[in-house]
Amino acid sequence: MNQSVYRTALLRRTLAVLACGLPVAWAAPAMAATLRDEASIFQSAAAIPVAGRVTGADGNGIPGVTVLVRGTTTGTATGADGSFSLTAPEGSTLLFSFVGFVAQSVVVTSANANGLSIKLVESTQGLNEVVVVGYGTQERQDVTGAISSVSGRDIASQPVADPTQALQGRVAGVTVTQNSGAPGGAGGTSVRIRGVSSAGNNSPLYVVDGFPLPSNDSGFNPVESQLNSINPNDIESIDVLKDASATAIYGLRAANGVVIITTKRGKAGTATISVDGYRGFQQAWRKLDLLSSREYAIINNESLIAKGEPINSRFADPNNLPVNTDWQKAVFRPTAVIQNYTLSATGGSEKARYALSAGYFQQDGTLAGSNFERFTVRANGDLELNKYVKVGNSL
Known part of the structure; x- marks a missing residue:
């Protein structure tokens, strides 16, 4: 059998096994060689000029659409009228994204x-998501603010x-910093929304x-977020209003800025009991x-001798010192436990709904005596x- 034909058959067979979710560890050495050979065959395929146009549902061209040859860094973007042109190997796949x-x-x-x-189709994913805007709720597609x-x-x-702290790295333009390791x-x-805006209190409204x-506290001094009395499992969503x-x-x-926290409420339907813990x-x-x-003691003695000074009498015999305390071991806990458990129940009908929850959170600090x-x-x-x-009521 021709060697290239055999390798192509092996590659197709292995890809079929992968599609079925079966292990292919047996084919790893052969696959590595096969993929290298297939890559060289792909690279040696004749490159041909490719041209076309990208339009929307209305037939108008879409500018700025990314056109990329799959598996490579070769690509381009559509012009003002949606047209594009590039060179790609025959049999390759072009990806269009916007x-x-x-x-x-x-x-x-x-x-x-x-x-x-x-012809690209508009994505409606996430447009029907309900967002809290302070004076009510709106669907994501109707929201005009930041x-x-x-x-x-x-x-x-x-x-x-x-x-x-869960907002860290999840909200653009928002900086979250833990004030201490307590x-x-x-x-x-x-929490800083779009940076520091004044020399006074820069915390958002919660x-x-x-x-x-x-x-502000009782002394009218600005205070940072003190929301650690709220169980994160009781929160339905957090919305951040960032504009004027x-x-x-x-x-x-x-x-x-404003940070709006909405807690979970009862929903109509079958009663649900959930347990969460870690x-x-x-x-x-x-x-x-x-x-x-x-x-x-040895280093201290050597430094004094090098300067021509008498050594410290306490370190005269480095091998016979009464105390050898490892202060890091004395200060740090070997392991600090962190645990959280939540039990909740929700349910009700179209006319009456309820939600109950109880939680326990405990964390030991890495420093002894802190918890x-x-x-x-x-x-x-x-x-x-x-x-x-x-x-309605909330307790």
Whole structure:
């Protein structure tokens, strides 16, 4: 059998096994050689000029669409009228992608190379998502302000005590900094929306279930986020209002932005009981390599002798020192426990709904003597008397 034909058959057979989800460890050595040979065959394939036009559903050209040859860095972008041209090997695949549209792929052949016509379809994913905007809710497609949202599932998936720490790296233009390493986020968390705007208090306004939290303590001093009393598993979503329109809702207090926290409420349907928990361990990731008492005494003696001075009488015999304390071992815990458990129940009908939850969070600090413990109990209910009157409570 011709060697190239055999390798092509082996490659196709192995790809079929991969598609079925079966292990292919037996084919790894042969596959490596086969893929290299196939890559060389692909690279040696005749390159042909490819041209075409990308349009939308209305038939108008879409400028700026990325056109890329799959598996390579060769590509281009469409012009103002949606047209493009590039050189690609025959049999290769072109990928067409643009923000707001579903990506498409086309195989290049000598028959279609000179007149590719690509029609991109708009992507509606995420446009129907409901967003809290301060004065109510809107669908994502109707929102005109700068708003970012983080779902409760993303928040609960992170082992954090302060819910605002879950915003770190998830919201554009927002800087989240933990003020200290105290367990349980007891040191507070600094949140800056689009940087520092004044020489005074730069913290955003926090609103929990429609109730603004105070931004100053009893002495009228600005305070950072102290939301570690809220169980992250009880949060439905966190919405961040980042533009000036937030001041039209909450006034001057929203000059630094608004963080809106919406907690979970009961939903109509079958009663649901859920249990969530995790347990982990923490430790100091790096310790300094320090000298022992004997090593310190020897170096101290050598330095004094080199200067022509008498040695310290306490270090006269480095091998007979009474104390040899490892202060890092004395200060740091070998392992610090972090654990969280939540039990919740939701349910109700179209007219009456309820939600109950209880949580326990405990975290030991890596420093001996530091720890944090939190018990939370939460209950809320909604009763719809008629289409005009609705009564609810949150505890």
